[in-house]
Amino acid sequence: MNFTAVAIALVIVVLVVLVLLLRSRKTVRPYETAILVRFGSFRGTLGPGLNMVSPVAQVIRVDLRTRSASVGPFAAPVANGTSILVSGRAEYRVVNAAKSVFQTQDLTTSLRVAMKDATAGAVAAATPENPTSKGWAVAEETRRKLAEFAVPVGVEFGRRAVSLPGTSGPTEFLTGDPSR
Numbered sequence: 786m787n788f789t790a791v792a793i794a795l796v797i798v799v800l801v802v803l804v805l806l807l808r809s810r811k812t813v814r815p816y817e818t819a820i821l822v823r824f825g826s827f828r829g830t831l832g833p834g835l836n837m838v839s840p841v842a843q844v845i846r847v848d849l850r851t852r853s854a855s856v857g858p859f860a861a862p863v864a865n866g867t868s869i870l871v872s873g874r875a876e877y878r879v880v881n882a883a884k885s886v887f888q889t890q891d892l893t894t895s896l897r898v899a900m901k902d903a904t905a906g907a908v909a910a911a912t913p914e915n916p917t918s919k920g921w922a923v924a925e926e927t928r929r930k931l932a933e934f935a936v937p938v939g940v941e942f943g944r945r946a947v948s949l950p951g952t953s954g955p956t957e958f959l960t961g962d963p964s965r
Contacts, residue, residue, distance in 0.1 A: 808840040818882045820845040830882060847882040851943060854893060856901045858948075861908040872948045873904045875931065881939025888938045895938065903930035904947055923947055 812835055813819045819831040822843040831844065838844060857872030877896065879885045889895040907926035924947045931942050 809837050811836045811844050816850045817846050820886050851878045854896045861905040875945040876943035877940050880941045884939030899934040903927045
């Protein structure tokens with residue numbers, strides 16, 4: 786057998802192994818976790834640091850830092866047939882990365898839709914005469930509805946605020962832990 790052919794074959798094998806090793810190396814930042822998916826099936830999570838995974842596996846990174854989402858201002862219908870301007874914002878963080886990836890197609894959009902629906906529903910449930918007089922009740926009802934949304938998608942909410950601009954009295958109502 787020819788020495789040159791063996792040397793070329795050995796170089797090709799070493800290059801293929803090197804490429805596979807480089808493709809298998811995945812770095813997860815300290816504020817992230819990663820979801821490991823192989824052939825469309827959930828295979829586990831990866832923690833921060835350097836991880837070696839199969840070259841055919843897909844790695845989906847999920848940011849675990851506290852983030853903020855806001856909606857509005859938008860017109861929320863009131864029971865008496867009119868509407869008022871409402872806006873809201875919430876701080877949230879992912880607590881279950883797998884749920885946040887597999888239970889929604891786009892977590893940020895889903896959160897904004899849930900916030901808008903929760904705020905509008907809370908305003909509609911307020912007293913028909915003057916929903917702004919029940920600002921704290923609107924804020925607490927929004928908090929309750931967001932908590933129902935949060936569990937199935939692996940999210941935890943911190944501070945939430947509902948703003949009722951253009952009204953008399955307080956215009957912003959906070960709920961949640963102010964230290965977050």
